Amino acid sequence: MTLPSRARAGILAATVAGALGWVGWTQVSKPAPLPVTVVSASSGAVSPPSEAELPLVVDVEGAVRKPGLYRFAVGATVEDALTKAGGPAEGAQLDRLNRAAALKSGTQLFVPRVTDPDTSVARPYKGRTVGKPPRTPRSKATSSSKRAKKPAVPLPELGSVSLNEATAADFNQLPGVSPKVAEAIVNYRLDHGGFSSLDELGYVSGISPALLEQIRPYLRL
Structure with a gap:
């Protein structure tokens, strides 16, 4: 049986409307995609403290290439101070330093030279107050003169x-x-x-x- 053209047009329109409605329903019921957040690799990294934020201040003097005031992190050693001051200068006598000793803030690290009048070996770093000059050892003549006794009284003759x-x-x-x-x-x-x-x-x-x-x-x- 052949349908009238008006009937065929109505069926076609109903079919198209149903298809469009089904497509719209699936789009509405489909969950929206979650936003993707891109985390930079550097966002979680902790930046090292700046030079001004380092807590220890030490005056490095003596036989180093770049003497002066330097800042260090807690736990820094005499070896770190030597490195930051450009390394030992010519004539530095490093065996008179304990290079593993920890630095103390507000002190002076003095690197001796081979010509300095001091024979101590592997001195522990204790730090001197900044600006205080190195102690000059007293000469033996000065020390002995202070210890010199008064002239002894002559002893009497035997049996006298x-x-x-x-x-x-x-x-x-x-x-x-x-x-x-x-x-x-x-x-x-x-x-x-x-x-x-x-x-x-x-x-x-x-x-x-x-x-x-x-x-x-x-x-x-």
Whole structure:
């Protein structure tokens, strides 16, 4: 049976409308795609602190190529300071430094030269106050002059000091006899009417057996 042209047109229109409606429904019900965020590889990286943010400030002086003030991170060592100061200069004596020692802020690291008058080896780095000059060792002549004793009093001749006649000043010239012991000898002699033997001197307060044997050659009754 042949449909009228009007009927065929209505069926075609209904079919097209149904197809369009189905396509629209699938597009609406389909979930929207999630946005894709591109993360840069450098976005999570932590940038190192700038030079001005480094907490340790050390004055590097002496036998280095670029002496001056430098900043360092916590835990930096003497070796790091040498590197930042351009490395050791000619004549630097590095075996007098502990290159593994940690730096201290506000101090000075002084790199010695072979001509510096110091014989210490592997000195621990303790740091000096910035601006403080290196300590100059005292010469042996200066040190010895301060320790020099007064000229010794000449010893009396052997057998020249009489126990029963000498004064306290005479006894004080004997080696090891102090002014107090010399007075004690004179007082003992006065209290006991003199000495009867050299051995009796051992009864005087302050005269030990060793001292008696030391001064015996100079004594007589």
